[in-house]
Ligand SMILES: Nc1ncnc2c1ncn2[C@@H]1O[C@H](COP(=O)(O)OP(=O)(O)OP(=O)(O)O)[C@@H](O)[C@H]1O
C-alpha cells in the first residue's frame with residue numbers, strides 16, 4: 001500500500017516537472033507545446049549518453065542535460081512558436097507537434113531505436129522506514145524534483161524576470177507597456193520549462209530503468225493529462241496533478257497490470273475534460289473565445305479541377321495500375337487509397353467543420369476491429385460488416401468526443417488526442433474482446449460475385465471504387481446546406497450560435513460522418529492485411545492523416561488525395577526507413593505550417 | 607526641448623492606414639489631451655508612442671532623441687510611462703508585485719520609489735499583499751497610476767483613464783492627474799472621450815478624426831469650438 005503510494009509519488013514527480021513546464025509555456029505563450037514530451041526523451045537519452053558512454057557523475061549528467069534541453073527549448077520556441085505568434089493557436093499546436101516528431105525520430109536515427117538500460121547510478125533498495133523499503137534513488141528523485149519546484153516558485157515570486165513571466169502570462173499587452181521584452185520572456189519560459197523536462201527525463205530514466213528515444217511519448221502524454229488535471233496554466237495545479245496522476249497510475253498498475261497505465265491516463269484525461277475542464281486548480285474559464293481555425297485555413301480557397309480533369313484522373317487511376325504497374329506498386333496504391341479515405345474523413349471534421357482532430361486513428365481502429373471481429377468470430381460477410389464498421393466507428397467517435405463540445409480551441413484537440421490514445425489502449429487492454437496485444441489474425445478477404453478479392457489489383461479496384469464514392473460524398477456534403485452550416489461554425493462559432501445554429505449537434509454530425517468514413521477505411525484496412533493489432537493504430541497514424549490533409553490543404557477534398565499520394569505513396573516507392581519517413585513527415589508538416597498554411601491544393605483568398 | 611515630438615507619423619494595420627501624418631508635441635510639465643470620436647486613432651497614436659506599433663513613416667523623438675524604432679523598454683528609460691486603456695492591472699499578482707512590474711526597466715532606487723508611491727496612495731499600501739483583481743475599479747486605476755510612476759517618468763501616456771469608472775471616481779481621477787502634474791511636474795498625454803472633462807484640466811489639446819489631426823490649440827480655445835462637435839459626431 002505505502003510502497004505503491006511512494007512509487008507513485010516518485011514517478012509522479014517526473015510528471016509534475018513536465019506538467020509544470022507545459023503549464024508555464026501555456027501561460028506565457030498560450031500554446032500547448034506538443035514537443036515537450038520530446039524534451040523529456042532528449043533529457044533521458046542525453047543523460048544516458050553522458051552517464052554510460054562518457055561516464056560522467058550524476059551532477060555532471062544533470063548539468064549537461066540542463067544545457068542540452070535548455071538549448072532545445074530555445075530552438076523549439078524560435079523555430080516553431082515565435083514565428084506563428086500572430087497565427088491562430090492551431091498553427092503552433094501543429095508546428096510543435098511536428099517538432100516532436102522530428103526530434104523523436106531524429107533521436108532514433110542518432111541513438112538507434114532500441115530500448116536500452118538506464119543505469120540507476122544510485123542504490124534502489126538500501127533504505128527502510130517502518131515496513132517501507134526504498135532506495136537512495138527514490139529519495140534523490142523526490143528531493144531534486146521538490147527542490148526544483150521550490151526554486152521555480154521562488155524565482156517566479158521574487159525575481160525580476162520571474163515577475164515578468166507572471167505578468168506576461170496574465171496580460172501580454174500590459175506587460176509590453178511596462179517595457180517587458182516579450183520575446184525574451186517567452187524564450188526564458190521555454191528554456192526553464194525544457195530544463196525541468198530534461199531533468200525529469202534523467203530522473204524518469206533512472207526510475208524506469210529502460211529508455212528509448214520514444215520514451216517521451218507515453219510519459220509526455222501522462223504529463224499532459226497531469227497538467228490538464230491540475231488546470232492548464234496553473235503551476236500548483238501542475239504539481240498536484242502530476243503527483244496525483246502518478247499515485248493513481250501506480251495503484252492502477254498494481255491492480256490491473258502494466259498495460260493498464262495508458263488506459264488509466266487517458267481515461268483520467270477524458271473524464272477531467274468532460275467533468276471539470278478547467279482542472280482541479282484552474283480558475284479561468286477554459287479558453288472560451290478561442291477559435292482554432294478561422295482565417296489560418298479559412299483564408300484558403302481550394303483549387304478546383306474541371307469535371308473532365310477529375311474524370312481523366314479517375315480513369316487513369318483504374319487503367320494505369322492495371323496495365324503498367326507490378327504487384328508491389330499496386331500494393332502501395334492500396335495503401336495510398338486507404339489513407340486517402342482516412343484523410344477525407346479529416347477533411348470533413350477539421351477542414352469543413354473546423355474541429356482539429358489529433359486522434360483520427362480512433363475511428364479507423366474501431367472500424368478495423370469491428371470488421372475483423374465480425375468476419376472472424378461470427379463469420380459475417382465482409383459486405384455486411386462494412387457499413388456496420390462505419391456506424392460503430394461513427395457512434396463511438398461521437399460518444400467519446402461530444403462531451404467536450406462545451407469546450408473550444410485547444411481542449412477539443414486534447415480531447416481528440418486522448419480519444420485516439422484511449423482507443424488504442426482499450427484495444428490492448430480489453431483482450432476478452434480484441435485479443436489484446438496479439439491482435440486479430442486470419443481475417444478473410446472479401447468475396448465479390450463468388451470470387452475472393454485478394455489479388456493486389458482486385459483489392460486496389462475495390463478500395464479505389466470506395467474512395468471515389470467517399471470523395472463524391474465529401475464534395476457533395478461541402479456544397480450542401482449542411483456544408484455551409486459547418487463553415488459557419490468553423491468561421492465564427494459565436495455568430496453561428498447566435499443565429500440559431502445548434503452548434504454542438506453539427507459538430508457531432510461532423511465527427512459522426514467523419515467517423516463513418518474513417519470506419520469504412522478501417523474495415524478495408526483490416527481485410528487488406530488480414531491481420532491487425534493495437535500497435536497499428538498508434539498516434540503516428542493520426543499524425544500522418546493530419547499531415548496529409550494539412551499538406552494537401554485542410555479544406556480541399558482533392559488535397560487529401562494528393563496528400564496521401566505524396567506522403568504515403570512516395571516514401572513507400574522510395575523505400576524509406578520508418579524513422580526517416582516519420583522525420584520527413586514532421587519536417588514537411590512544420591514547413592507547410594510555417595510557409596504554406598493553405599496547403600498544396602489551396603490558394604490564398606483575396 | 608520638447609519631451610515628445612511626433613513628426614508626420616503614418617501607421618498602417620496591414621493595408622489600411624490608421625494614422626495619416628500625425629505631428630504633435632508635448633512640452634515639459636504640460637497636460638495635453640488627445641480627443642476624437644470612436645475609432646479615430648487615439649489608442650493607435652498612444653501605442654505608437656509607446657513603441658507597441660512601428661510607424662511606416664515619420665519620426666518619434668523623446669527629449670530630442672530619435673526612438674522611432676526603439677523597443678518600449680528603451681522609451682521607458684527615457685522617461686515615458688503608460689497607464690493602459692482599461693487599466694489592465696495584473697489581476698492575479700499582488701498590488702506590490704504590480705508596482706514592482708512597473709519598475710521592470712529600472713535596476714536601482716526601486717524601494718524608494720515604492721515608498722513614495724505608497725505615500726501618494728495610502729490605499730495601495732494597505733492592500734499591498736492583496737491580488738490586484740480584487741480591488742475596486744477606482745483602486746485599480748490608482749494602482750495603474752502607481753505602476754506607471756514606478757519607472758520615475760517625466761511623461762505619462764494615459765488612454766481613457768476615466769473609462770468605466772463611477773462618476774465620483776471620474777472627478778477624483780482628474781483631480782489626481784492635475785495633482786501629479788502640479789506637484790511632481792509630470793507631463794501628461796491623455797486620451798479622453800469626454801472632451802469637456804479633459805479640457806477642464808488640460809493645457810492644450812489635439813483633435814483626431816479618422817486618423818487625421820484636424821484641430822489643435824490651447825484648451826480654452828477648444829472648449830467652445832464647434833469643430834470638435836464635427837470631429838466627434840461627423841458633419
Ligand atoms: N490591431 C488592429 N488591427 C487592425 N485594425 C485595428 C487594430 N487596432 C485598431 N484598428 C483600427 O484602427 C482604427 C483606429 O483604432 P483605435 O483603437 O486607435 O481608435 P480609438 O480612437 O482609440 O477608438 P476608441 O474610442 O473606440 O477607443 C479603427 O478603425 C480600428 O478598427
Ligand SMILES: [Mg+2]
Pocket residue numbers: 648649650691765
Ligand atoms: Mg481607444
